[in-house]
């Protein structure tokens with residue numbers, strides 16, 4: 001098979017292929033490394049990190065749904081200091097761009113986390129989570145407020161020269177308005193989408209299945225929503241988009257790229273098949289080869305409407 005160019009760029013961030021592992025679905029990389037060769041992946045995104053360690057919500061934190069899952073983990077994480085001490089050394093062993101996802105309950109905390117992590121050379125970019133539906137402070141309080149997203153983007157932008165990605169919430173009327181604010185305030189890219197707010201009740205006890213009552217819906221069920229959000233941004237705002245939501249195979253990746261994504265993230269699928277990303281990369285190469293596509297980046301926003 002003659003060589004297909006799978007590399008993509010998201011602003012100044014160059015990736016060997018468009019497949020990234022989504023925040024919260026591969027922890028800090030150590031467990032998934034047993035199943036997938038991290039040296040083959042486009043990039044790995046960490047679980048959301050906060051300034052101090054967070055225990056997250058009490059159980060039950062996960063509920064399976066007919067075509068995906070609801071989670072209300074509540075941003076459990078080791079905190080930035082422990083991440084630097086205990087987790088980065090493992091990730092340094094691999095030749096894979098490391099993107100740190102940050103979640104916080106105040107603008108100052110976002111900035112502080114960014115400053116602490118910014119000095120680490122291994123970290124190639126930041127993804128700012130302004131869209132987690134499962135925490136009381138921060139999360140959607142930021143994610144569905146245009147001026148809050150603008151403010152976080154501007155302040156974090158001032159704290160780092162590394163590529164800055166803002167992860168948008170689908171739980172808004174017009175996601176493109178948020179992408180525009182990110183662009184205006186100096187963000188390099190947006191990732192879309194985080195999970196959709198959902199819930200599930202036990203019909204016998206009449207109680208919510210999740211301790212947090214609401215959770216974030218992910219998996220195959222959300223793909224059409226995610227595609228529509230990516231397309232909306234692509235048609236309205238000139239900013240690189242990382243497509244996320246319900247990707248289950250290589251065809252889904254192609255679909256996301258056609259509607260406007262420069263790269264994608266694999267989330268819930270990692271729980272079903274932790275080796276899927278490597279397979280998807282091979283299948284994408286084959287698809288490009290048989291379709292006569294020399295550069296996969298040509299697929300981005302190639303839709304015909």
Ligand SMILES: Cc1cc2nc3c(=O)[nH]c(=O)nc-3n(C[C@H](O)[C@H](O)[C@H](O)COP(=O)(O)O)c2cc1C
Pocket residue numbers: 022023024025047048069071073075101129132167193194195217218219220222244245246247265266267268269
């Ligand atoms: C168990 C679980 C935990 C998650 N934790 C985070 C997180 O810490 N930060 C974040 O930005 N997104 C988090 N997400 C959202 C995913 O990164 C992704 O945006 C979402 O699941 C949609 O993609 P998918 O349908 O492929 O899973 C989490 C998702 C799941 C399923």
